[in-house]
Amino acid sequence: MAKRALPEINAGSMADIAFLLLIFFLVTTTMDVDSGINRKLPPWEPEQFDTPPPIKKKNIFTVLVNSRNQLLVEDDYLDLKDLRDAAKRFLNNNGDGSCDYCQGGLRDPNSSDNPGKAIISLQNDRGTSYKMYISVQNELAAAYNELREELAQRKYGKSYDELEGEEKDEIQNAYPQKISEAEPVSLG
Amino acid sequence: MSKFKKKTGGGTPAISTASLPDIVFMLLFFFMVTTVMREVTLKVENTKPFATEIKKLERKSLVTYVYVGKPKAAYIPQVGAEPRVQLNDSFARLNELQNFVITEREAINEAERPLMTVSIKADEDVKMGLITDIKQELRKANSLKINYSTRKGEVFED
Numbered sequence: 001m002a003k004r005a006l007p008e009i010n011a012g013s014m015a016d017i018a019f020l021l022l023i024f025f026l027v028t029t030t031m032d033v034d035s036g037i038n039r040k041l042p043p044w045e046p047e048q049f050d051t052p053p054p055i056k057k058k059n060i061f062t063v064l065v066n067s068r069n070q071l072l073v074e075d076d077y078l079d080l081k082d083l084r085d086a087a088k089r090f091l092n093n094n095g096d097g098s099c100d101y102c103q104g105g106l107r108d109p110n111s112s113d114n115p116g117k118a119i120i121s122l123q124n125d126r127g128t129s130y131k132m133y134i135s136v137q138n139e140l141a142a143a144y145n146e147l148r149e150e151l152a153q154r155k156y157g158k159s160y161d162e163l164e165g166e167e168k169d170e171i172q173n174a175y176p177q178k179i180s181e182a183e184p185v186s187l188g
Numbered sequence: 189m190s191k192f193k194k195k196t197g198g199g200t201p202a203i204s205t206a207s208l209p210d211i212v213f214m215l216l217f218f219f220m221v222t223t224v225m226r227e228v229t230l231k232v233e234n235t236k237p238f239a240t241e242i243k244k245l246e247r248k249s250l251v252t253y254v255y256v257g258k259p260k261a262a263y264i265p266q267v268g269a270e271p272r273v274q275l276n277d278s279f280a281r282l283n284e285l286q287n288f289v290i291t292e293r294e295a296i297n298e299a300e301r302p303l304m305t306v307s308i309k310a311d312e313d314v315k316m317g318l319i320t321d322i323k324q325e326l327r328k329a330n331s332l333k334i335n336y337s338t339r340k341g342e343v344f345e346d
Contacts, residue, residue, distance in 0.1 A: 011209070013338075014209045015205070015208045015209040015212055017211040018209055018213050018216055019212055021216050022212055022215055022216045022219065025216065025219035025220055026219055026316040027224050028223060029222065029223040031220055031228070033207045033244055033245075034244070034245040034248075034251070034307060034335075035242045035243060035244045035245060035337070035338065035340065036239070036242055036243070036307065036335040036336045036337040036338045037239055037242060037335065037337065037338060038243050038305075038333070038334075038335050039334050039335070040333060040334070041326060041327050041332040042332075042333060043327065043329065043330065043332060043335075044324075044327040044328050051246065069324070075259060080343070080344070081344060095266055107238055113282060123231065125316065125317050126315065126316055126317030126320065127316070127317065128315065128316040129312065129313060129314070129315060129316070130237060130310050130311070130312055130313070130314040130315070130316060131237040131312035131313070132237075133316050133319070134237040134239055134312070134336055134338060134343075135237070135238075135239070135343040137239075137336070138240060138241050138285060138338075138343055139343070141241040142241050145241055173190055182318050182346060183314055184317065
């Protein structure tokens, strides 16, 4: 039996079908990448410690935020814009002189001994807005990141983000990020 | 003479569109691969605050989302205008959060459970009282890695 030639299928409309699918995916796609500030919560302990571990008051940098989103830093009003520099000054103070990489430390005896001992304590009100809270967290994180960046540039001539392995750990441990969050109060 | 005669039947020749489907398919595959389907329909307002010191969330399969914000206008008659927590596709009470996180954690294979991150996607107008309650619930559920979801941008601009 003689084979009949199959009639060719018209592929002209394939483009239309592909376009249809393309438009569907174009519409449903969301290009935004999820990003944010990473934090670690302390584990839940029903009984609180009766005696907190002794920390010298000068090694604590207290940041209070009230319900009207105003900042009280080390018992003084402070603008959000100045928080980053204030935190950097505190972390980089080098009061006991044991920090040989703290360049430009003020060595104020009433501020932190060295970056390893410096703790930032953050307390907010239940009425503080989330936006303000994130801004404060961001500024404090920025203070740490800027100090690390400066040290990385001085020591290795590279950006902190470009460092790897031990070098990165070293810079990270030079300025350990210690932000402690107290339970919020509702003072109004 | 006629050898060099200009070809008749002028006008521009039709451009072949035979490769058009190929190009379209190429684009199609690109979008198919990059696309992330919206998993939930947002029932709360969600304008995330700005921040600069942000990190990308990696390993989407290990991330659990908690949405917080004022209910959208359509839901206000049912649930009121106060900021609410949304888990998956529905509004939830705070005491449901602990179970939700534990269930989500069970779904992840055992070796990777400690890496689970809870991403808090809260509206910038939410008060910290609610966020703190959420954080306490997460601590009780022993889910300690969290991420405050933000947009990239300076915090001072308004």
